Amino acid sequence: MKRSRFSARLIAFTLAVVVLIGLPFVLSEFRTVQLATVGAYFIAILGLDVLTGHSGQISLGHGAFMAVGAYTTAILMSNHGVRDLWTIPIAAGVAGAIGLAAGIPALRLSGLYLALATFGIAVVLPTILKKFDHFTGGSTGITLFGKPTETGQGQGVWRLSNNQWLYALTWTIGAALFLLVRWMLDSRFGRSLRAVRDSELAAAASGVNRALYKVAAFGVSAAFAGVAGSLFAINTAYVSPDSFPIQLSLYLLVGAVVGFFGSIWGAALGALLILFLPDMVGLVPHVDTKQAGPTTFFFGAILVALMLLLPIVLRAGTALANRGYSRPQ
Amino acid sequence: MANFLQQVVSGLASGGIYGSLALAIVLIHRATGVLNFAQGEMATLSAFVCWTLIDHGWAFWPAFGATIVLSFAGGVALQRTVIRPIQGGPLLGVVILTIGLLIAINGLDTWIWGGAAKQFHGPFSTAPINVAGVAFSKQDIGVIAISILAVVLIGLLFAKTKLGLGLRAAATNPDEARLAGVCVPAMLALGWGLAAVLGAVAGVMAAPSLFLEPNMMRTVLLYAFAAAVLGGMDSPIGAVIGGLVLGVLLNLVGTYVHWIGGELRLAVALAVILSVLLVRPAGLFGQTAVRRV
């Protein structure tokens, strides 16, 4: 990576960190919690980016991996008294393992059919969660209030409120994972992924083990979603099958598309969009934000508009999606 | 035994709905390679339109007819406005756009008609009809009849008319079709229109029993996908037969396998999709395509 590009990125990242640290002190508690949720989405979209943007496999079911992470956390915390922090890596591991396992049959499915399969999984997931109720608490879900929880409250130098702690937790992990993804994509792993995405034939010819990388991408991507789900559960202190409808997976995809499949700063933008679109829609006159209808409509309309614009944007600047990454020679 | 037959007939009725929607999906897939994820929502919208007409005093059959025409126009319009511009590009891009349509139409339905379920009075009474001592639902029989009629009519259009020939040619080999003078873009738009018509049939037939609300066709879409995959994604006959088979299968499994019951029907459909895609992607009637690298 060129020296100048590296320092530019470093500056951008530092700025972002500064802003992130400052925000909770400026914003209300409510906004802080909202931004914590944005953080969770951000992490999930990061993972989806790795899968879709960089390894070219599509998933319409990442909400399912979030659910895995969320339920792992919930079950560990409520049934086994595990502290919230420790559930996060476990959630990542469980989701990641399932992702790896799912990645193997996924190899056999072409893009379209993979989309179909993951779509199906996401649609069916709530039903399955409800069915195995002795395990998952069924339709009523699992409540986490009052379970072994926060450590930050009033401890140490910083007197963080509950919400601020959640925010800090989420975004610290988010920033760390962001750096992890950045490193991964710049390394040989990332280059091989992109080689597989751009041309399976060429990748095979240049000796890259396509299958390995595609499965690995699935696993990594799922692990990220697992972390997101875990944080989600900790944030909202409640999980239920209806927290993970197909819409969630689709909105994650929208978020990923907003990031133009690969620009990870776009992942943040996408996450913001998911959470704040209802408010933005409220700015349109005659529209009642309390109704779900207009918001959903605009979500869809934005996705349609983005997909129509995408070829134009890509043609104008191929570098946009591959910012800083040179294509393999 | 009586219960078995009843389950079969009611399974055929749901199967008719799945098959109609599956045929719509297969039509578009055959012609363009695209999986239209919005097919279910388009059907819901058609059902809402029909409901609105009936609510304004129209009798069912004229309302149904008008809905068919409007749905056809809507399908054509959709293809020409949002699909055509990116049709030449990567398939996944178009598919994601159809997902955007799914979300948008779903939102539109909620916006206009609200989220509460509405009663939809279909043309068939729910009174039972006695055949050989077994009580069957008149509605089930009616749905089977209409679904089969719709499918047969569309099938005849494709197989026997000049227009149908043009549609098939445009789907099979668009470059050569152009050389023969076929206006391929128009054919594709027509294909979407016909698919929308099939969706409208499915939606209106489903509304009386499923209750009309924006998410009505969400599960039906998955069943339709399962039917299409089972029958072979490029086989119209496969889609219809796949639908009927799936409908009956789901009913029988739901009735006789207690562990699955009514709640895991969706899971069975998913199992069908996954197992067919992984074991025999061509489905029952499809032709094994060259495996893409």
Added chain:
Amino acid sequence: MPLLELRDVEARYGEIRALHGVTLSVAEGDFVAILGANGAGKTTALRAISGTVKTSGDVLYDGHKIFRRTPESMARRGVAHVPEGRGTFMTLSVLDNLRIGAWVRRGTSPRDLANVFEFFPRLYERRDQQAGTLSGGEQQMLALGRAMMAKPRLLLLDEPSLGLAPLVVREIFATLGRMNESGTTIVVVEQNATLALRAAKHAFLLEAGRVVLGGVASDLQANESVRRSYLGY
């Protein structure tokens, strides 16, 4: 007035220019062969005529300049283009393939079909079979049959002999001859120069996207350099 005229036609595929200014003319009722090595631009020349590729320069059909040529509009003007690889509709039946050929005309009369089957009895035998199951030679016949159904004024063929047994090829060119006799103007692109020059009345030689030689077929046959480079003796 020639039926077809190309004046200084250029064509490119992205960055690559395939035709560097092709000028030729074809009279009505003529049988013309376009010869040249691989990559000389023969296929592109046909594509330029049928409107499958964008061009600059003038293409005149029936004396009129045609600016926006699309395959559909040229088909409606009576141009039938049989591309390399025959363009068979693989999953449609032989009968349906033939019916598509008549798309631009009002309807398919049984007599048209009978006519084609007379030329190609083997197609009649296989009329309900999927066209993809036919052999290469049969598919070429089918492609010709499709073209015949269109009753074109101008028939463009790209490498009709490719991959076919000599006997089959002879049959095909015999059919072409009969079509020409009944009034169809024919332009054939062929790598097999010997064959083409024997069947055609006039010929053009393309090299690197330009016409380097043109005239009566027998003259080209006698031409020294042509004989050495393309006829092998």
